[in-house]
Amino acid sequence: MGNRLEGKVAIVTGAGRNGNIGVAICEAFLREGCKGVIGTDFRDDEVAEITERMAQAGPREAFRLWRHDVTSEADWARIAEQAAAEFGGIDILVNNAGISIHSGIEHCSLDDLRKVMAVNHDALFLGMKACLPALEESRQRFEGGGSIINNLSMASYMPSARNIGYHASKAAGRMLTLCASLEFGPKRIRVNSVHPGITMTPLIREGLADYAARGHYASAEDAEAQIAARGALGITSEPEDTAHAFVYLASEEARFVTGASIYHDGCIGQRY
Ligand SMILES: NC(=O)c1ccc[n+]([C@@H]2O[C@H](COP(=O)([O-])OP(=O)(O)OC[C@H]3O[C@@H](n4cnc5c(N)ncnc54)[C@H](O)[C@@H]3O)[C@@H](O)[C@H]2O)c1
Structure with a gap:
């Protein structure tokens, strides 16, 4: 147990499947002293199992797992409002939910492309927008201010002939992260991205x-x-390894870090 995130409140999307990166991030945040961690997901079949696991990492009352479709603006409004009401604010937003539909352009329907873009890119926009007012208030509690961390991929940097939607959406997510870091800097909200390589979920x-x-x-x-x-x-990588990068970016240790990309990939040769 540590105190690197003492007293902070976090929302982590895509935390509804045990063994995945979102659950590992929630666990690491609780271990580092978050007073509130709200995991969200559109699936809710593993709530009991995940809640039990989280109770080993921090106080039972510090964790919630809420149903949430990240592509829904109305859902985001509800989550942001409920989180601030239950825990008194939001300090960290982790946009982690992601999907992939393996296909090149020739066999990818427009509908499938839009589905991937909606979760991997548009949801980042919706989440940042919905949580912005609460994140701006974080500076009143923490010098490092609010922290947004977008879980992207090495796919942001590497083209693929067989996975157009995933790579294009993750690359767009990188530019969205950079634009947001410029826009939100004066509000003392830091916006960074993590780019995992193969993580065994x-x-x-x-x-x-x-x-x-x-x-x-x-x-x-x-x-x-x-x-x-x-x-x-x-x-x-194991999901628990990847979660360390999120702890760093969410913590006060990273108070001067924004617009940064952490490559968490063991250095894949063909990065660029
Ligand atoms: N595992 C890897 O090797 C790897 C590598 C690079 C990047 N990533 C990224 O890490 C993130 C997590 O991946 P993972 O491997 O843990 O996969 P995962 O599928 O276990 O996690 C994604 C979660 O997002 C949820 N989700 C999907 N669509 C949603 C929606 N519309 N609303 C709410 N929740 C939704 C899923 O139910 C799932 O629980 C993703 O963004 C993925 O692209 C993973």
């Missing part, structure tokens, strides 16, 4: 197993080993 494990089943790799383990070998370190 249930979604990724299922994806690797699927690739193996379709004959692209000998097995899921082989797939992980080959993908890990693309990075300088030759390993993959």
